[in-house]
Amino acid sequence: MPDSATPSFTIRPATVDDVDDLARLVRELAHYERDPDAAVATADHFREALFPREASPAAYAHVAERDGLVVGMAVWFASFSTWTGRRGLWLEDLFVEPAQRGLGIGKALLTELARVCTARGWTRLEWVVLDWNAPAIEFYRSQGAQPLTEWTTYRVAGDALGRLAGGSPS
Template identity: 65%
Template sequence: MSTRHTGNVRPATPSDVPELIRLVRELAVYEKEPQAATATEADFTASLFPPDGAPVAHAHVAEADGRVVGMALWFLSFSTWTGRPGIWLEDLFVEPEHRGTGLGRELLATLAALCVERGYTRLEWWVLNWNEPSIGFYRGLGAVSQDEWTTFRMDGDALQRLGAR
């Protein structure tokens, strides 16, 4: 059984990119799609820490025993209904041996605090329907599922066809 965390959560730095990639690959294995995680360190660096312009994504990491063991990768969203931004949590992952220690909760609490501080109206994310441990965790924090919505995605050939002019 895990003990309560003695780690900390902090914004990611460029030196964390290799660890972020490692954790994304671990998440892809957990979600049964290891082949889908094709992002490179260069991709993450360009999106999180661009040399010019604003980042298009952000990350926080959770550390324990001086090592990165969890992450939250996110970006800004926008609600036309509230006219305000929010945070879209793209990925939340804590290594299995560190689950139940409070680090996942702390990562989410950090993003919730950013929303509150900045006047953002929402913190949103997806979770796979089969991922009952995570669903239970999120519900325990007060999150509400949005079951009335259907997610659509367009990528690959369909995206290319529609985008061709």
Template identity: 60%
Template sequence: MIRTATPADVPAIHAMVRELADYEKALDEANATEEQLREALFGERPAAYAHIAVSDEDGEVVGFALWFLNFSTWRGVHGIYLEDLYVRPERRGGGHGKALLTELARICTERGYGRLEWSVLDWNAPSIAFYESLGARPQEEWTVYRLTDGALEELAGK
């Protein structure tokens, strides 16, 4: 079962964000607090949205998708950028990841959004195979750039 996240889900989402960061070998970079996630998802001006995968068998939260809107100047419409998709390792293979992506695809088509996109680490072969099995294709002509920490502050003149 897939449902929209509620404030009561924030502790589970936070725990899974940390599990994902550990899997991606970047736990030391995952500094977001539960309060920051709560504000981002449920504050006065939400910056992101989340859906939860719940086990049909025991009602346990087993995964999540956290996303936000982007905008394509070429298409003239919004799209969804999927920041995180995570299903707990012991629950993988049960269709939860596909169900989460299916829900986001449904939102895109229902609202007239033109794209559903995300990033995946080059070494994450199981995820790449899963995404490609759904029809997703890598955008190999694009390279992601990022400014953080000191470089971001330096460019900002601080």
């Protein structure tokens, strides 16, 4: 049990009331990752993706709350491994406000996702991290994560996605 000098926080599944905070934290993450214009998701996007009226959610989120304020988040979705024949959890974004770092919030968010995986019998918890983000890399390694250096992530987006979808040659 924490003593009175230990800052307290709560990790919980996000609710629809958290969508404004999720959008805010994603914008803060985009600034931290040196690409502020890339984060165009709005609270409405999060509401539709995480709390749809008639479909399954596209993603899920957990938030860290301290003193009544949302100060961190983990946004994730289920993945699938053809090698294990089982689901896994893909961590899309983990972010804690800079002023709240060093309190164990990031570790608590990651621990909660590991609990989700094990409780559901899922076999993997995976994510990507920018090569230059040394603090994040050090944190993830301290939690037992190992880099998969033999894999390279590829992405098709924007005009290239449109061309690929249309089957037009480059």
